Amino acid sequence: MTTQTPSHDEARAARGRPAEVSIRDLTVVYRTDQGDLPAVSHASLDLRAGEITGLVGESGSGKSTLALSLLNAVPSPGRISTGSVEVAGIGDVTRLDGRRLRRTRGSALGYVFQASQNSLNPLKTVGKHLLDLGRSHEVEDLRGLVRRAKDLAERMGLDADRVLDSYQHELSGGMRQRVGIVLALVLNAKVLILDEPTTALDMISQAAVLDIVRTVHRENQLATLIVTHDMGVVSEVADRLAVMYGGRIVEHGPAVDLLQRPSHPYTRALIGATARIVGDTALARALPGRPPDLTTLARHGCVFRDRCPSAMPVCEETDPALVEWSPGRFRACHADPADGAPGPEAATAAVPAPRAQDDATGERP
Incomplete structure (x- = not known):
């Protein structure tokens, strides 16, 4: 099976449509002996028909928790504490329960879980x-x-x-x-959510699954969310990209533009850490430090400040708001968007070399 990625015109048309899913100010907490700890903090994002949105970040960044919130299916002891998830024709799913919630899962929202063998x-x-x-x-x-x-x-x-x-x-x-x-x-279902759809698959199977996602998405004009830590996956299929760190969406915008001109220091670090099949692999740089867990998340200021090369005193005290700094581009950072702009190596690392289409993507495994 071979496909083509949506054209820029199709992507722009999708952004002009009403949202199939509208996430607003969503916060998800887990109850622990230390109190309620936030796994997702004040997240806002739209998913539109005809548009594939990639949600990326390191393990523990809150991606899967945010995705499960769309189904009001956060596992105990987690709970949605604030915000809403409005689904077209349904309403706010965070207020649904019982039979109506069960009917919404599947009939409106289709979810493909991580580790398919376990589902x-x-x-x-x-x-x-x-x-x-x-x-x-x-x-x-x-x-x-x-x-x-x-x-x-x-x-x-x-x-x-x-x-x-x-x-x-x-x-x-x-x-x-x-x-x-x-x-x-x-x-x-008009909304398709895929959690790490290519994890543990070989390269041929990964290519086949991504081709299938593109085809089914385009033919059914779905609003598709792909949750992944793999920048190569989103560069292949996504129209828009949202980056999460420490439970917060720190940057989002058109995928190609964001990958070629990342603005948030964390996005630049993710791209810089992405190994390439071609070129000098020594250009890939591991992110310093470790991702925070729920017990070490900063309660004040920027959650990325301890690993950020652009950290300033204000980052210790004030959590940066997610603002539109350029048409269609949003970031949560106190630094000037031009500060620490990536060099050409980082930009080319973001977009892998085009892979050759082959008939193997349509084979039965």
């Missing part, structure tokens, strides 16, 4: 998962649901009959990821 019951075939999903959503036409699942599976290069009769251990990692996408979209 499938090893004692059930894929077909049994599908029927259980249909019954839980009170689908009357289960035969129609199976037909739609088979159609989606075939379009993803899968042998639908074989896959529906298979248990998860009988499928490769790439096949399990495709099954996850089928189950996420079979109820006609």
Whole structure:
């Protein structure tokens, strides 16, 4: 399966549409012996139909917690303490519970979990998962649901009959990821959320999954969120990019522009740490220090200040607001946007060399 990334015109058209999901001032905390500790702090972000948004950051930055908040599915002892997640045609999902919340998950919001093998019951075939999903959503036409699942599976290069009769251990990692996408979209969800969709996959399977995501996204005009720590993944597929650190969105904007002209020091550091397949790998620089965990997050000031080469006294006291410093570009930083601008090495490191399309991306694993 071969695809093309959306054109700039398509991406601009998507940004002119109303948001399918509108996250506003969202804060998620976890109750501990030390009190409520924030995993996500005052996050705001829009997901629009026809647009793929990449959410990136190191492990522990709050990406998965933010993604689960879209389903109001933050695991205990976590809870959404402030803010809202407005879904078109549904309302604020943080205020939903019971049957209406269950119906929203799947019918409006499709989620493909990290570690695909853990999202499938090893004692059930894929077909049994599908029927259980249909019954839980009170689908009357289960035969129609199976037909739609088979159609989606075939379009993803899968042998639908074989896959529906298979248990998860009988499928490769790439096949399990495709099954996850089928189950996420079979109820006609308009929002697709993928948590680390290429983790633990080989390069061929990664390419296949990304091609499938682009194709399904474009054909269904989805609002797609891809959660990943892999800058190479977002440079391949994302129209927009949001960068998280310490539970905060520190920068977001058009992906190509942000990757080529990163403004926040953390974004520049992430890009500088990205190894390239071509060129001088010595240009990659590891980020100094360690990412914060919930117990070491700064309660005042900028969460990145201890690792930031541009830190100033104001960073100790005041948390920088996320502001639009350039049309369509947002950052949370006290430093001037031009300070510490990346050199040409960092810019070229951000965008990997184009990979050759090959027919292997459409093969069945």
